[in-house]
Amino acid sequence: MKHGRILRFAPWYPPPRCDNRVTMPPPPPAEVGGPGGVSVGYSDRFAKMPHWERMARSDYALRMKENETRYPMSHFNPKEYDIRYLPKPYPDHLTRQPLLDIGEPRRIPRVNIPVIFLVDLWDRTTKRYFGRKYETVYVTQQFMKDELMPQRFAIYATVEAYTLLGLPAVRHHIHDEIPKTAEQHQKLLEKQSWQDEPWRYTIEYLFRKYEKGPQELEDIAEEWNGQVEVQAASTTGATQGTTVLRKGPVKQRKAKKVKLF
DSSP, rough: OOOOOOOOOOOOOOOOOOOOOOSOOOOOOOGGGGGSSSSSOOOOHHHSSSSSHHHTOOOOHHHHHTTTTOOOOOOOTTTTTTTTGGGSSOOTTTSSSSSSOOOOOOOOOOOEEEEEESSSSEEEEEEEEEEETEEEEEEEEIIIIIITTTTTTTOOOOOOHHHHHHHHOOOTTTTTOOOOOOOHHHHHHHHHHHHOOGGGSSHHTTGGGGGGGGGGGGGOOOOOOOOOOEEEEEGTTTTOOOOOEEOOOOOOOOOOEEEEE
């Protein structure tokens, strides 16, 4: 029998975000979506690189470009201050407010989100596929978090995910706007319908019932002018077979009140 060997290797740690500079350290984590609390970006790769190697791998134009500043504004987040120049190295609380205020009830509805399936997932209960490979399907957030993501059955349908899988990139605007109430969720669905199905709001579709024009201007039978053709009675002295035009509508007589008790 073959004896298997246990391969021991160190776990992989993700490098610092935006650590692609040659002569300058990476930006602080909070500037590029990481946690706050640190005003200086640190990279072990950059710290171990000697000064002569930095100078050898760069020229004057690259050094000036990497050393450029937009003080006091942020280089990565437009229309925001750089956290290095704020009193505390945390993102601005005025532009990035919490989702729920203190004392506000949590009435956030369950919103379906798009995910890209990486396998053909079969549902034994309903006898049908949850989704096919590389298919974008809308599922609940909890189902994605509890079932699909831990088993690597699907990933969130972001532009980067489409690009990595070699699919045409589609931006679904996930979590661009988080509805807090059912009314806001309904407005969000209407906005999504406007973006995904613009043909529903074209002039041809909205006025599909008025192809011949407004209903008020259509040719319809003329209204009754109040004259009724009736057969003349023999007691009136008129000859049989002649018609008389009655002027005005038939008089409506009131019913007599009958006292039963």
